[in-house]
Structure formats: structure tokens, C-alpha cells
């Protein structure tokens with residue numbers, strides 16, 4: 001195991017975050033605050049409690065998840081895409097490091113950022129609405145698992161993308177809509193039966209639902225199913241990345 | 254000769270179907286400076302990229318000090334430093350940070366004293382805290398060299414290290430390469446400047462259209478293929494070339510005064526003295542004599558032209 005290489009890449013990626021603190025941290029916090037003002041304070045005031053949870057608090061897990069998904073993907077995809085784009089990735093390819101080490105370093109750094117961001121959003125949210133977390137251990141567990149899984153997904157996108165548009169495409173076209181329709185702002189129990197069934201095909205529903213359970217002890221779907229879905233997606237991403245490095249897909253001619 | 258790098262049957266056909274490298278065999282000796290010469294598109298970068306792990310080979314294998322470059326990639330790559338042809342650097346990192354990063358990437362423990370020495374050797378020390386984007390192109394190239402040296406490679410690949418580099422830096426680079434060689438580092442460089450190969454290399458390989466045309470000790474190459482050209486300027490104009498001289502292959506210049514003769518010192522018995530005797534026998538008076546050894550450049554051009 002080339003631990004020094006992992007440390008070098010990890011440190012480099014974290015330095016990059018420090019340099020771009022504005023777009024990495026401040027921007028998502030501001031946008032979350034805006035969601036709270038609009039949905040929590042303005043609209044939420046007219047909404048009843050959902051499953052016994054006040055609406056302002058109800059949207060917190062969903063909002064955290066939404067940021068976690070988009071930020072994990074964009075952090076990880078950019079982290080690997082950029083050195084490929086400017087040509088400095090030759091060094092990583094020529095270095096005595098294995099795929100596992102490269103992925104650990106890049107995905108670890110991206111996931112670290114996302115988890116930190118999630119916690120910052122949680123702290124921001126606590127300023128707007130009273131909150132308590134029933135299962136803090138599980139909450140952290142879901143946070144880390146989701147951050148790692150979607151950082152892996154982002155990493156794969158960063159290898160797949162051969163231009164900046166494609167880099168944006170997946171998060172914008174797929175992830176944001178799925179996150180929006182994943183029950184961030186509502187319980188899928190509120191939907192008519194047909195749409196409820198459709199929603200069950202949206203993987204984000206399981207993420208948000210499980211995460212919400214760790215806060216309030218209630219959820220739309222079984223927590224075990226939530227975990228299984230997330231783990232399944234993680235394994236799929238790992239398999240794709242493994243294949244990409246084995247064949248040199250878009251990494252080596 | 255102890256071999257540090259062994260390339261066998263290595264070939265590359267790119268995805269589009271273009272064969273950039275035909276099966277190629279080459280052994281590099283420990284501690285030598287090997288210059289790879291060839292025109293644009295010959296396959297030099299492709300060959301280096303395969304050895305360093307940037308490009309997948311289509312066939313064949315590479316062994317670095319006994320370690321297969323695929324199955325033993327860790328041990329193989331740990332010994333290799335690469336300075337690629339294209340300038341590619343970070344922008345916002347400092348020189349110090351990016352060079353230290355490279356050392357970590359290759360699994361070496363931090364060694365600030367060594368990095369200081371490398372930066373000083375490359376005249377980058379006063380720029381160590383500058384962000385890379387504030388450096389000039391030549392300085393960025395030095396940064397790339399510093400990165401490659403930061404992990405103390407035993408084999409160094411320099412892919413056109415002196416392209417777009419001023420005379421001073423080129424001299425610096427040559428000095429550095431010699432110092433590295435003295436320290437036992439094996440160096441493989443590609444260049445378009447034949448003088449560079451002539452000046453530095455122990456052995457020279459000429460590659461053209463993906464085929465290694467020739468690999469030879471530089472000195473032997475110069476001796477065997479190197480020819481001399483002598484130009485004899487006569488005191489007075491000559492109407493026609495005397496038969497005796499024409500038989501030798503001497504040519505008469507348009508001005509009627511310059512006789513040129515190209516000869517291969519190893520093969521021609523009489524050589525210069527014979528020519529001068531012939532000229533004297535014709536009763537001609539010599540005003541000036543100029544001899545020139547053909548350079549590697551002439552050899553190279555002949556080889557590449559000959560193949561077309």
C-alpha cells in the first residue's frame with residue numbers, strides 16, 4: 001500500500017478546497033439558507049406537521065441529502081476531470097500507485113468535503129428551526145455512506161466526461177431532478193398511489209427516507225431497504241471504476 | 254553490459270487503427286545516455302508513454318530492472334522519472350508544493366534538503382513559493398524536471414527536454430544530465446536537435462514510422478557512417494574537370510574553382526594525400542583546403558530519406 005501517495009493526493013485535494021472555499025462551502029450554505037427562508041419560513045408556516053414532525057424540521061434531512069448528492073458528485077468529478085483536462089494526470093498514471101489507492105485518495109477527499117458540508121448545513125439549519133437527531137450514529141453513518149457512494153459516482157463521471165458539458169450533464173439532468181422528486185420537501189405518502197409507486201423507482205427516495213429516519217424515527221420505506229439500495233449503488237460504482245482503470249477507458253490510449 | 258530496461262516485441266496500434274509502433278526490441282544499459290532520434294510522428298512519445306504506463310501496449314512487454322511493467326508495476330515505476338513532451342503543470346500550487354507532491358506520489362518520505370538541492374540545481378530556488386502560473390514557459394519545464402527528479406529515479410525519460418528552451422537553459426540541462434549520469438542514472442531522451450544527441454548520448458537509436466531503423470554506439474556511428482567532405486579551392490579557374498579527378502568522384506563547382514570530394518575515411522585507401530597528389534599531377538595550384546566531417550544530422554537525414 002502506497003500510503004504516502006494516498007496522503008499526497010488527499011492533501012492536494014483538500015488544499016484545492018481551501019483555495020476555492022467560496023464555491024465549495026459558502027455557496028451551498030447560502031443556497032440552503034435560501035431554501036429554509038422560502039420553504040421553511042415562508043411556505044412552511046402554512047403547512048401542517050408531516051408525520052408529527054414540524055415542516056421546517058422535516059425538510060432538513062432532504063436538504064442535506066440534496067447538497068450531499070450534488071456536491072459529492074461535483075467535487076469528485078472535478079477532482080479527477082481537471083488533471084486529465086490540463087494534462088497533469090500523466091504523473092498519477094506513471095506513479096507506483098494502484099487503482100485502489102487512487103480511488104481511495106480522490107474519493108476520500110471528495111467525501112470528506114461533502115460530510116463537512118453536510119454538517120455545516122445541519123448547523124445552519126439548526127439556526128432556523130429547532131432540531132433533534134434521534135439516531136446520531138445512524139445519521140453520521142448515512143451521511144458518510146452517501147458521501148462515499150456519490151463521490152464514487154462523481155469519480156466515474158469525471159473519467160467518463162471528455163468535456164465540461166458532460167461534466168455538468170449528469171448532475172443537472174439526472175441527479176437534481178431525482179433529488180427534487182426524491183421527497184426532500186414532502187413525504188411520498190402524500191402522493192397519489194400511482195405517483196407513489198413511480199417514486200419507488202427513484203433511488204434518492206431511499207436515501208432521503210433512511211436519512212430522515214435517523215432524525216425522526218419515522219420513514220417512508222424500510223430502513224433496511226434504504227441501506228441495501230445505497231450499498232448496491234456503491235458496489236455498482238466501484239465495479240464501473242474498476243473496469244475503467246482496467247481497460248484504461250479514457251485514461252490511457 | 255548490465256541491462257536496466259528491456260523492451261521486447263512492443264507494438265502499438267491506436268484505437269483508430271493507426272499503427273504508431275511496429276514490434277520493437279531494445280535493451281538499455283544501466284547508466285547510459287540513450288538518445289532516440291526521429292522525425293515528427295515517428296513514435297518516440299508513444300514508446301516512452303507505454304514504458305511509463307500512460308499508454309497501453311498492443312503487444313509485447315517491458316521489463317524494468319527485472320520487474321514487468323504491468324505485473325510488477327510498483328517496483329518498475331518507482332524507478333522511473335518522466336518529463337513528458339507536453340508542458341502540463343498545476344496552476345495555483347506553489348513550486349515547492351508541486352515538487353513535494355511528486356515525491357509523495359512515488360511513495361518516498363519527505364526530504365526537504367533534497368528538494369532544495371533539486372530546485373537550486375534548476376535555478377528555481379528563488380521561485381519556490383511562487384504559484385506555477387506566474388512562471389515562464391521555460392521555468393515550467395524546469396518544474397516538470399524537478400518533479401521527475403524529486404523521487405530519485407534510476408531511469409529518467411526526457412521527451413524533448415529542450416524544445417522551446419533558450420540556449421542557457423539548454424546548456425544547464427546538458428550539465429544536469431551529465432551530473433545525473435555521473436550519479437548512475439540511466440537517461441533516455443528524445444530530441445530533434447541532433448547536436449544534442451551528438452553532444453551527450455552514449456548510444457543513439459533512430460526511429461522512423463514506428464520502426465527502429467538503427468541502434469548504435471554514437472562513436473561507432475559517427476565513425477562508420479560519418480564521412481568527410483573536402484573542398485579544395487584552386488588558384489585559377491578550370492574549364493573542365495580532369496578525367497583523373499572525375500574518376501575519383503570529385504565534382505567541380507559552378508565557379509570552376511571549387512573541387513569537392515566526399516569520402517569515407519575508413520574505406521578509401523589513399524584518402525586526402527592521394528587527392529592532393531592527383532591535383533598536383535594535373536598541375537593545378539591549390540589556394541585553400543577545407544575539410545568537414547559530416548554530422549549526425551547528415552546521417553540522420555540519409556537514413557530517414559532512404560527509408561521513404
Ligand SMILES: Nc1ncnc2c1ncn2[C@@H]1O[C@H](COP(=O)(O)OP(=O)(O)OP(=O)(O)O)[C@@H](O)[C@H]1O
Pocket residue numbers: 253267268269271273291292293294295296297298299300338
Ligand atoms: N492517442 C492517439 N491516438 C491516435 N493516434 C495517435 C495518438 N497518439 C499519437 N498518435 C499517432 O501516433 C504517431 C506517433 O506519435 P508520437 O507522438 O509517438 O510521435 P513522436 O515521435 O513523439 O513525434 P514528435 O517528434 O512530433 O513528438 C503519430 O502519427 C500520431 O499521430
Ligand SMILES: [Mg+2]
Pocket residue numbers: 297298299338412
Ligand atoms: Mg513526441
